[in-house]
Amino acid sequence: MLLLAIDTSTSAIAVALHDGRRVLAERSTIDARHHTEHVAPSITAVLDDAGHSAADVTAVAVGVGPGPFTGLRVGMVTATVFGHARGIPVHGVCSLDALAHEAVATGAVQGEFVVATDARRKEVYWARYAAEAADGAPRARRLTDPAVDYPATVAEQLDGAPVVGRGAVLYPELLGPQAGPLDVSAAHLAAVALQALGEGAALPVEPLYLRRPDAAPSHPRKPVTQAAPHGRA
Numbered sequence: 151m152l153l154l155a156i157d158t159s160t161s162a163i164a165v166a167l168h169d170g171r172r173v174l175a176e177r178s179t180i181d182a183r184h185h186t187e188h189v190a191p192s193i194t195a196v197l198d199d200a201g202h203s204a205a206d207v208t209a210v211a212v213g214v215g216p217g218p219f220t221g222l223r224v225g226m227v228t229a230t231v232f233g234h235a236r237g238i239p240v241h242g243v244c245s246l247d248a249l250a251h252e253a254v255a256t257g258a259v260q261g262e263f264v265v266a267t268d269a270r271r272k273e274v275y276w277a278r279y280a281a282e283a284a285d286g287a288p289r290a291r292r293l294t295d296p297a298v299d300y301p302a303t304v305a306e307q308l309d310g311a312p313v314v315g316r317g318a319v320l321y322p323e324l325l326g327p328q329a330g331p332l333d334v335s336a337a338h339l340a341a342v343a344l345q346a347l348g349e350g351a352a353l354p355v356e357p358l359y360l361r362r363p364d365a366a367p368s369h370p371r372k373p374v375t376q377a378a379p380h381g382r383a
Contacts, residue, residue, distance in 0.1 A: 151168075151169060151170040151208050151209060152167065152168075152169055152170075152202065152206050152207050152208050152209075153167070153168045153169075153170065153207075153208070153209045153210070153211055153340050153343065153344065154166075154167055154193065154196075154207045154209070154210045154211070154229075154232065155167075155168060155210075155211045155212070155336040155337070155339045155340035155343065156189065156193070156210065156211070156212045156213070156225045156228060156229050156336060157212065157213030157225055157245055157248065157334040157336050157339050158185040158189060158213070158217070158221050158222060158224045158225030158226075158228075159213045159214075159215045159216065159217030159218075159221065159222050159225065159245035159267070159334060160217060160221075160245065160267050160268065160315075160316065160332075160333040160334050161180050161181070161182040161268070161316065161332075161333050162178045162179065162180055162333035162334055162335075163178070163179045163181060163185050163188040163189050163192055163225075164176075164177070164178045164192075164213075164333070164334050164335055164336035164339070165177050165178075165189070165192040165193050165195075165196045165336050166196060166335070166336035166337040166339070166340050167196050167197065167199075167200045167202065167207075168337065168340035168341070168344065170344060173337040173340070174199075174200035174202070175195075175196045175197075175199035175200040176196065176335070176336060176337045177192045177195050177196050177199075177336075178333070178335065178336070179192060180333065182221070182268075185220070185221045185224040185225065186224050189224055189225060189228050190228065193228075193232075204232070204236065205236070207232075207236060207238065208238055209233075209238055209239050209240075209241065210229045210232055210233045210238065210239070210240045210241065211229075211240075211241045211242075211243055211339060211340055211342075211343035211353075212225055212226055212228075212229035212230075212240060212241070212242060212243070212355065213225060213242075213243055213244075213245035213248060213334055213339055214226065214242040214243065214244060214245065214355060214356060214357050214358050215244070215245050215275070215296075215357055215358035215359065215360075216244075216245065216246070216267075216269070216275040216296050216298065216358040216359065216360045217245060217267070217275065217358075218268075218269070218270055219359055222357060222359070223357070226242075226355065226357055229355070230355060240355050241343050241346075241347065241353035241355070242353050242354050242355035242356060243339050243342050243343050243346070243353060244277075244292070244296060244358065245267075245334050245339070245358075246265045246267065246275065246276070246277045246292075246296055246315075247290065247292060247339075247342050248334045248335060248336075248338045248339035248341075248342050249265045249267070249314055249315050249330070249331055249333075249334055249335075249338075250263075250265050250277075250279045250290035250292070250314065251288070251289075251290050251338045251339075251341055251342050252330065252331045252335050252338040253265070253281075253290065253314040253329065253330030253331060254279075254281040254282075254288040254289065254290045255288045255338065255341070256330065256331075258312075258314070258329050258330035258331075259281055259312050259314060259329055259330055260281050261280065261281060261311075262278060262279065262280050262281075262293070262309075262311050263278070263279055263280075263281065263311050263312045263313070263314060263329065263330075264276055264277070264278050264279070264304065264307075264308060264311050264312070264313045264314070264325075265277055265279060265313075265314045265315045266301075266304060266313050266314070266315045266316075266317025266318060266325055267315045267316055267317055267333075268316050268317060268320055269298050269360075272300065272301075273298050273299060273300055273301075274298070274299065274300075274301055274304060274317035274320075274321070274325070275296060275297070275298050275317075275360065276296070276297060276298075276299065276304050276315075276317065277292055277293075277294050277295065277296045277297065278292070278293045278294045278307075278311070279291060279292055279293060280293055287345075289345070296358055296360065297360065298360045298361055301317065301320075301321040301324040301325055302324055304317075304324070304325060305324040305325060308325070312327070312329040312330075313325045313326070313327075313328060313329065314328070314329055314330035314331065315328075315330075315331070315332060315333075316332045316333060319332060
C-alpha cells in the first residue's frame, strides 16, 4: 500500500505519504488563506521526497473537517480528483481525530481531553476525546460528535480537560493552556485512516461543514416569468 494523505481543514496545508508501516515523506505549510496555491506543489514535493510518482499511489486519505468551507473544499476536491484520475479509493477522516491521535501518540495528553480548532466568526470546531491504548498502540477515542460553538460554551464543558489545537491559542483565557499540536498532521491523519481501515470501518468522503459557507448571494433570484399561452398577451 502507498497511501497519500491530505488535509486542508486548518491553517496547515498538510500532505504525507505512508506505506502502511511508516511515513515516507511529509510536508506542512502554514497559510490560512492560500490552500489552493500550496496543496498541489506539496503533493509533488512529498512524492519526490519519497522517490515515488503519482502512479505508485494506491489509496488517498483526506481530512473531511470540520473546517472553514473554502480551505476544506480545496483538500477534498484535490483528493477526489486524484483518486478518480488514478482509479483508486479515497477515504475520509475527521480532521479532529488526526489532531487527537497525534496528541495521544506523542504523550501530550492523558485521560480525557478536548480538540478545538479555529472556526472563524469567533467560534471553534471541537470534540471531546479519551486517550487509550489498544493492542499496545495509542488511540484517541472520540466521545462526542464534532460541533461548532463559541469558546465560552466549550469552556463550560471542559471540567479541567486539556485542550489540543489552535483554538486554545486563539482563546487562551477560556480554553488555555494549550496541549499537543496546533494543526493537523497528514502523517497522523494517515495513521487514523489505516487504523480504521484495518478494523473494517467505512470512511466516506463527506465534508463536515457544520454550518453554511460564508459566501452567499447578495440578493435573491427573481422568479422566472411564465410565458403567456399562445395567442394571448
